[in-house]
Amino acid sequence: MEVATYRLKTVDMKESRLRWYTWDCVGRRNAVRRRHIFDLVFTATDGATGKEVRDLVSSVQFLSKYGWIRPVKWEEDSDPNALPSATNNQESRDVFDGVQEETFTARKLESNSRGNVNDKSSYVMALKEFQRANGLRITGELDEATKAAMNRPRCGVPDKIAKKENLTETQQQTSYNEMPIVSNITTLNNSEAVIRKKRFWELLMPPARQKRSLIVLGEMRGMTFSKRTLKWRLIGEGYSSQLPTEEQRYIFKLAFRMWSEVIPLDFEEDVSSPEYMVDIKLGFGTGHHLGCSQKFDGDGHEFAHAWFLGDVHFNDNEHFTAPNSDNGISLLKVAVHEIGHVLGLPHIYKTGSIMQPNYIPQTSSVELDSIDRKNIQQLYGACQGTFDTVFDWVRKERNSYGEWILRFNTYFFRASWYWLYENRNNRTRYGDPISLSLGWQGIPKEHIDAFVHVWTKTKDATYFFKGTQYWRYDNDNDKAYLQDPQGDRYPKAISETFTGIPNPIDTAFYDRRDQNIYFFKNNYVYAYDINKNQRVNGYPKRINEVFPAVVPGDHPFSNLDAVYFSYSHNSIFFFKGMHFWKVVSDKDRRQNPSLPYNGLFPKRNVTEQWSDICNVHISMLRMN
CATH class of the missing domain: 3.40.390.10 (Collagenase (Catalytic Domain))
Known part of the structure; x- marks a missing residue:
């Protein structure tokens, strides 16, 4: 289960829930809730009479005006160049005189172009529909709750337009x-x-x-x-x-x-x-x-x-x-x-x-x-676009009882910007995207190739890859190491640590199941054993050999944009262009043993799974 954490610190750009930036005299950005x-004190009145909705007459006026009795021909009635019609005004007075006397069935009631009421049943039906839309008890009667709903401050556009x-x-x-x-x-x-x-x-x-x-x-x-x-x-x-x-x-x-x-x-x-x-x-x-x-x-x-x-x-x-x-x-x-x-x-x-x-x-x-x-x-x-890397950032924290718990957030990187994705709400955080240089100090400012989190009982290390180099990230201090606790200085050459792995790479991810890092380059994948610190024998292999297509031919084959393991979905995903492929999980195979190990399900559009990852204009990005 995902547990999101939000620390309301201006410098903590990854976890603080950026509701809305406010402006002060020096132009600073502050997160506020x-x-x-x-x-x-609002007084909602009818546009024609200037009276509150208090009785049958004014309620008919309200329902007619806003299209509940009959959809309003809004483009005609709203034309400011149309002069008032004396005939229509007289018809309107006749309607409300008749309603006041409760003679719905005694005579045919007409209104102007804002709608008409032929009998009491039309009024009752309109009233019920209004009550239903407003979450009120559906009685068909003008009770106090209904009058209160009609008298709320509102927009003047009819709710039902012809x-x-x-x-x-x-x-x-x-x-x-x-x-x-x-x-x-x-x-x-x-x-x-x-x-x-x-x-x-x-x-x-x-x-x-x-x-x-x-x-x-x-x-x-x-x-x-x-x-x-x-x-x-x-x-x-x-x-x-x-x-x-x-x-x-x-x-x-x-x-x-x-x-x-x-x-x-x-x-x-x-x-x-x-x-x-x-x-x-x-x-x-x-x-x-x-x-x-x-x-x-x-x-x-x-x-x-x-x-x-x-x-x-x-x-x-x-x-x-x-x-x-x-x-x-x-x-x-x-x-x-x-x-x-x-x-x-x-x-x-x-x-x-x-x-x-x-x-x-x-x-x-x-x-x-x-x-x-x-x-x-x-x-x-919906917004569409490619990504440089996608990952879940996992870290350990103590709860209020002093117990260690694991938390994670999902991030999408594109060019020099990033989005935090709220999986529970299926949307990005308000206020994103944010500049990489603000949220991830010390790593390259744009076009990150891969993120890898090596996580075992004895190891916990986070790496970013770009070009021929990689950086280790200090999660506790929220910045890249210049020198880690072991004395290693960063950035380091990929070839210096990961022998047998080509560089630059397309993308990479860490698989906790076999404790291997999988590096992708063109149409090949390289497996690196973190315990033996060497490339796994038999690699490199073609990507479609290690990750076969469930449906023949439906496969990215080469030049992947990103691969990541999702803790929210408990699955691995491949990204290329505007599409993604989900990797067959152990749970999938238990449900359907015929599925191939590490098979790729047919591609889907990214927007079907992850919504609202949108670029915004550069003038909007410079608001913080």
Whole structure:
């Protein structure tokens, strides 16, 4: 069983769980586990009436507005260029007059384009579905718990949006370019909207802005960016009056990095290009702001609003605070939610999701839930890439009772960066990747060929290999030895210690079963006996001779990237390119004796087993 350990020391880059970096006056990076508390008093009201959900009338308004009675044609209803219709307003009043008198079956009730209610059963069904989505007791009655759920602060986007049918891709793109996503508690009345011919950002956009891709996510059609590097900017006229400008930019960089750590998108801050070349612009404002068609209405109501593949505006009347603050509204949490909308995500009804429609006071650090990661990867795919080496780092520690226990962490090295992999959560640690030079002192700064941990009853030594040399690592002091307790100085030549082994090598691993180190070079493998300090007789051999394919022809054959024994899976894995092969284990052979010893099961994509090992833009990597 894996036991993860996290020491909250700035210098201990391998084990400390890097939640979120915060900014102080000298730009230092600190690991924090602070609570983010919304200390404002929220009043959730209906956008059309400005009243809380208290009774049957207002509950019908709520369910109709957010698509529970009938999916909302959001791209039409949300068009800021559409003037209010007197006819529709009269129809809306008729609906609620009828509901108030409880005459569902006495007359046909109609609403405007936000939905309609033909009878009481439609209302009850919608209410039950809302209760189910919110984890409430499903009664079909407007009880206190249901009213409380409806009155929570929430985003203004409907939870159920009508699919657009019979539209060309161009029409769909145009329609979604006009789709606002308003994270609010009080939605503006149509009469208060500012009517404009063009959105502020459209005025800056050339006709040939990048192509968008249309993707279906569940019941919702969404748009995705087709290019892989997106530029963002905190616009000059949109700085907040509450936080230092550098802190604002730093928090937004963290928010973009959260998404970059789970999908193959790079986010680059661009402070110099013409604004029409910036993909995502962010800014703060109050009331009528930044030339936007939506108006912010004081504080405690609307935190922010955003558009699919568009921009994000934040209400500067709100008390936004940094991630390490114990009060106010976490700007990081709001920004991550809004960027999720910009990238194409709808609302997700799951506790813990950053995309849930309600803004809920947080009792832990802001994180992407597994469902957030899964849904965004449906839109943009999973990250892929090769690795220089992969290994489990095992060490002994005493527990609180003074007993020796073994702990391990899994690491992936690529170029000059590394990731700690949380096997229990099936994801990388937040805040990774980190520079090798910061986390592993004294070893080469990039392109490590192999990691070997020799571990017997009498030996416990850790080695890194690169080129023609190798380094011994001091686990206790977390740095490479210059001279070990035996008096050996490092780095040393591979040929000086491991006679008969070629160098440089492709990769290597230590097999505890036979206490041999297996070195791989091209299409050959060399076995080295650590007890006799010599190459095993009969080696080198072809890799597919020692590790035969279970399915003929399905084998890496040569030039492996990495081989490692996983304590989490109790198996050996071969890596090459974007694929891995699992080695037949003793347990596998007990279950199926026909399997060959050390056979390789058919290849699988690395992303099927290890998720979210993503590169991030160089500007994001230099945050520590």
